[in-house]
Amino acid sequence: MPPIAPETATPKSAALEIDGLIAGYGQTRILEGVGLTVPAGGRLAVLGRNGVGKTTLMATLVGQTTRHAGTIRLGGRDITGLDSARRAAAGLGYVPQTRDVFRMLTVEENLITGLKGGPRDRIETAYALFPRLKERRRNGAGNLSGGEQQMLSVARALLGEPAVLLLDEPLEGLAPVICDQLMEALTGLSMTVILVEQQIDRALEFCRDLVILDRGRVVHSGPAAAARDDHALLERHLGVALMA
Numbered sequence: 001m002p003p004i005a006p007e008t009a010t011p012k013s014a015a016l017e018i019d020g021l022i023a024g025y026g027q028t029r030i031l032e033g034v035g036l037t038v039p040a041g042g043r044l045a046v047l048g049r050n051g052v053g054k055t056t057l058m059a060t061l062v063g064q065t066t067r068h069a070g071t072i073r074l075g076g077r078d079i080t081g082l083d084s085a086r087r088a089a090a091g092l093g094y095v096p097q098t099r100d101v102f103r104m105l106t107v108e109e110n111l112i113t114g115l116k117g118g119p120r121d122r123i124e125t126a127y128a129l130f131p132r133l134k135e136r137r138r139n140g141a142g143n144l145s146g147g148e149q150q151m152l153s154v155a156r157a158l159l160g161e162p163a164v165l166l167l168d169e170p171l172e173g174l175a176p177v178i179c180d181q182l183m184e185a186l187t188g189l190s191m192t193v194i195l196v197e198q199q200i201d202r203a204l205e206f207c208r209d210l211v212i213l214d215r216g217r218v219v220h221s222g223p224a225a226a227a228r229d230d231h232a233l234l235e236r237h238l239g240v241a242l243m244a
């Protein structure tokens with residue numbers, strides 16, 4: 001296999017365009033023709049009830065499922081044929097629902113693995129974003145709290161300087177005050193973000209646009225601000241109504 005060429009001049013953010021995506025696990029199809037576009041620097045919330053295919057969409061974007069049809073373009077470049085490592089090198093960052101940390105390594109060692117050959121002093125940017133990680137730099141990642149592990153998982157992804165960041169339920173299981181800290185850190189970022197989140201109010205506040213998935217298809221897309229006030233829409237597709 002040829003070596004993975006470092007991407008020269010990876011843009012700070014890039015558009016992501018998905019067209020006609022049919023994918024799943026082996027012959028089992030979960031996504032039934034998903035299409036969506038996020039402009040460079042845009043933020044898209046992906047919402048939907050349990051089991052509709054949100055995680056499968058994220059995993060498909062990073063090349064971890066079986067794709068049957070459709071295309072994925074990053075910054076105008078067709079990345080559909082690239083494997084996971086090359087998609088990451090092309091600028092896709094992924095924070096999976098499972099929190100992507102090496103439990104046997106220290107916090108700092110985890111961060112070093114996120115550098116992907118970039119300069120070591122870049123780690124200070126992660127510590128500036130999450131000061132708690134600096135305090136715990138010599139601790140084993142397996143001993144961190146859930147919130148600290150999530151910060152570490154996000155920080156690792158950010159150190160790769162992705163043009164598009166995919167976040168799968170980053171707030172799951174975290175105390176409200178930790179959710180506040182994490183969302184505040186994410187708010188300052190400039191790259192394109194796709195956010196899967198069950199905390200609908202926070203997702204709609206953070207993102208400019210949203211799509212709602214149901215049974216592997218996009219059943220609604222539009223501005224997040226309008227959806228916040230559309231109680232009928234949220235109740236129909238998500239079974240919830242936000243407090244005024």
Ligand SMILES: Nc1ncnc2c1ncn2[C@@H]1O[C@H](COP(=O)(O)OP(=O)(O)OP(=O)(O)O)[C@@H](O)[C@H]1O
Nearest residue numbers: 025028030048049050051052053054055056057097
């Ligand atoms: N590895 C797998 N192999 C086979 N089927 C899977 C696999 N992972 C998920 N599925 C199935 O794919 C469907 C969609 O699951 P997915 O995790 O993408 O949904 P989701 O919208 O992210 O749900 P949740 O909100 O509960 O996380 C479900 O029916 C699930 O059982």
